Amino acid sequence: MSTLVNELDKNILPDQENNNEKPEVSLADSAKVISPGRLVLRRFFRSKLSMVGLITLALMFAFSFLGPVISPWGEVQPTGDFKWVTSILPHQIKVTEINEDTGLEEVVTYYFSEVSDPYKVYTKTPPSWTHPLGTDQYGYDVLTRLMYGGRVSLTLGFIVIFSEVIIGMFFGSISGYFGGATDQIIMRVVDVFNCLPGLPILMLAAALIDGWGVPARLRIYYLMGILTFFGWSGIARLVRGQVLGIRELEYMTAAEATGLTTSRKIFKHIIPNVMPQIIVQATLGLGGIILSESTLSYLGIGVPFPYAAWGTMISSTSGAEGRDILQNYPNIWVPAGICIVLAVLAFNFIGDGLRDAFDPRMRR
Amino acid sequence: MKNIIEQLKKKREKKQQESKHYISKEQIKATAKENNRIIKQMEKQNNRKNVDESEYITQMRDPNNVVEFDNLHAYFYTDAGVVKAVDGVSFDVPKRSIVGVVGESGCGKSVTSLALMKLMAQPTGQIAKGEIRYNAKDGKAYNIAKVPREDMNKIRGKEMAMIFQEPMTSLNPVFRIGDQLDEVLFLHFPDMSKEEAKQRSIAMLKTVNIAMPESIYSRYPHELSGGMRQRVMIAMALLCDPNLIIADEPTTALDVTIQAQILDLLRNIKNDINGSIMLITHDLGVIAEMADYVVVMYAGRIIEKGTVREIFKNPVHPYTIGLQKSIPALSSGEDKLYTIPGTVPNPINLPDYCYFRDRCEKRFGKCDGAYPETVQISPTHSVACYLVDEMKAEIKEKLKEVDKNAKK
């Protein structure tokens, strides 16, 4: 039978030739595919943790940037309970008089008290309907200050990380792409930056700014500069590592072989391919920056009083009335702490989610 | 202002035009939802513990087979749709034989073997339908498709072992060769002493023709060449004296000279272990040299199967014929290589007619009908193609003519 079949198929062949029209779209393209961007989004949104992070962050942004618009109180507007207080100022006057008995001149001290004009003294108030989180010792509304503090932390975080990424990417890609002496120099500088103990250096720098007498409003910009200056090295190192890997891939060799210019190779071939890792790193880094900013503010060298920052709000536990606030008024400092924890956690969740989403091995 | 709006409109239209071949968000959501439901259900089945054996013990259709694939459907539930990687595959692996599975990448040949080992990428990859009957050493027949994950570990390794394509990545780089071999032994024979394990591992290295087994035993994987590593992988597969070795493209990553060595070794081993080998490859040359039976797969289905001589000497399906013709034969002096035009259809959206129709040069009217049934040509040879019917009709006609002539 089988030999017969072989003979037969030769006979059947010619009839089918006129049937050879090609279909419009080949069967290989018959099904739609998922676009690369959507693929990443799908994987990101699939992770519950990163969704929690994203929602938390969105709420936080709304709270910080829309909140102050709604809030009836201002950042440095004393509104809490107050009492009129008059203080008694003791005085003493020394007068030279002639003693009537002795006829000699002698110095006589007169004691008297002066009653000052009545003035307002604000008191810490517990949470109430008008002040949901109460007021602090200066009568400022804690909730409103929390919102303004969020503004500082979030904008500062984003600006710092953005500048860090720009600087880090620049040095990292140069270092990785050119290698040799350039690489050596840049990486040794990075090493030096990595050796510096972070907090002491930041404190020193902040103290220096204090010394220069920088106006309070501008200090936040100096703070950004300092955080960027000491933070870019991590990104540079990451980018360099990635570039070293990508440089060995065949599409880079192909780019070299087609004679593309160096800048094109870096900007069109390398940077887009390290972008995912950078985005992940930047998101994770945001949490760290918020922490640093808070720490500095707590230590009193970050955002200065009377402007609000989460760190400054917590530092109210260390002032003159610190003990009292720490023990009896958690409404003043606990919310700020919670805000810091939430923001850092949210950024970490999102960073992790992004990392998984960008990872091609997580394909589904 | 108007201009700007018009420009924006144009841009949007262009974007829509370009993204036409991408799936919309809504579609993805719908498929994902459906998939999640199915996957959840199947995973529940898979993750059960302490399942009674009777649930997955079956009867072999023929006790002389090691494995029987019966209408196996292995799907991947992805967001883009269900990838029907294996879609109704039935074939047997007889005892003491080499069965070659050939096909282009994406035809489902690897997935078939992974389904047999229950190693499909979890949780998206699932056996949707069908049975895989496995004839174990103890005489029981397991239906692998129903064995829960927990019990599968007993079968894997001890009963069947797998050799992968990449010898560079299938060994753990931080452990010595010996440790990795011993570990397999300890896993399956917990009472084995360290000395015994070492003896056995070294003996196994000798079996796979490694010149200095003692020194290789204490080396790290990176110190070995690709061919050596593949030998070590084979030794590892042999350690527990498996019934069946699945070799997934075992020589694709190797040089021709090394490939010849490894193939030689595999052939000898088959005789030594008295077991079967399921050889998966895209290289017809390797299949012709090694296999006793050949299964040709295309887009998740078997289009032709038979003994090696039937497939190579008397291929019927146009795809099988095309595959063989497109190999540049040594010293053939052809002018132009024969090619099968086009590419494999997308496994997500398979047509309702023969999957090969659009690439087939022998297609005719009947091919527009449903997917062709599998037809037995000889006891071992079967084909899924309408040409066979046509041939049969012709044979009948010829017979009639013969009859007529005889009558005259």
Place this chain on the structure above:
Amino acid sequence: MPKNNNEKVENIVEEKVVKSPLQEKKNKPILVVENLKKYFPLGSSWFQKQKHYVKAVDGVSFTIDEGKTLGVVGESGCGKTTLGRTILRLHSITDGKVMYDDIDLRTISKKEMTKLRPKIQIIFQDPYSSLSPRMTIGEIIGEAVRQHEIVPKEELKDYIIETMRLCGLPAYYYSRYPHEFSGGQRQRISIARSLALKPDLIICDEPVSALDVSIQAQIINLLVELQEKMKITYIFISHDLSVVEYISDEIMVMYLGNVVEHGTTEQIFKNTMHPYTKALLSAVPIPDPDTKKQRIILTGDIPSPANPPKGCKFHTRCAQCMEVCKSVEPKLKEYEPGHVVACHLYPQD
């Protein structure tokens, strides 16, 4: 597709044939490689004064005429890939000459080399890593075309689509990303990227090794077709002898950085001389269950190129090894016109 596009490319092809100076001086080879060497330094430490080298390519010479194909065969680690990349000056040249069109590629400056790049192109083995994943097909193909100003800016898109058509890619792939394609399609994209630069010479580094048989045949046919149309010269590097035999005019067999046999395809296959070539030939599996041929199975692996054996580098695996092979390195000698072999089995003087 508008019709005038088709004409445009035909014109390009015509122009090229007329313009190319090589067409006139017919017998002038397009590429002359003389005694090419590429050594990679091996961990030079401070204590070790004498540097060790991996001699990846150790004195290779050949010439190719225009429109011909030179096949380079050998096992992995024999230096065939390094040879291809050194000719392109993707690796610096340690020693020797690479003359392209009377220009010595070793001596020209980087800038001049960049200008020359479009003329010599390369196609890689791995279709998955050779395309940047974040660029569309149109960008990938058009990028270098735009930089080298091969066509005017207005015609760029048409030109790219035309090139894609030549390579069997439909125009609607223009704005898609590489990850959507199979290996064969990606290899076509790679070929289109090279082809768009109108090269004279393409180095094909195992372009079909990673592909399926049926796709392999398509790609090989495409390469042959393009060669006929555009008079492109190929250096075809592969470990697959059947493919090399099919596509090449001449074949060069390499072992550990040296050429062991070099001749026309017919000479290599009909009158195989070197034992290594014989072993390579016999190792190719034949898709016919009835031909059980006598195999020469080489024992062992290819030695490390960092520490090659003395004498004939092949003597450790050679079945016909003699005493002299272990100490004296055989010289390349011509035994019939165009057929050179380096082996002690044949008279050396």
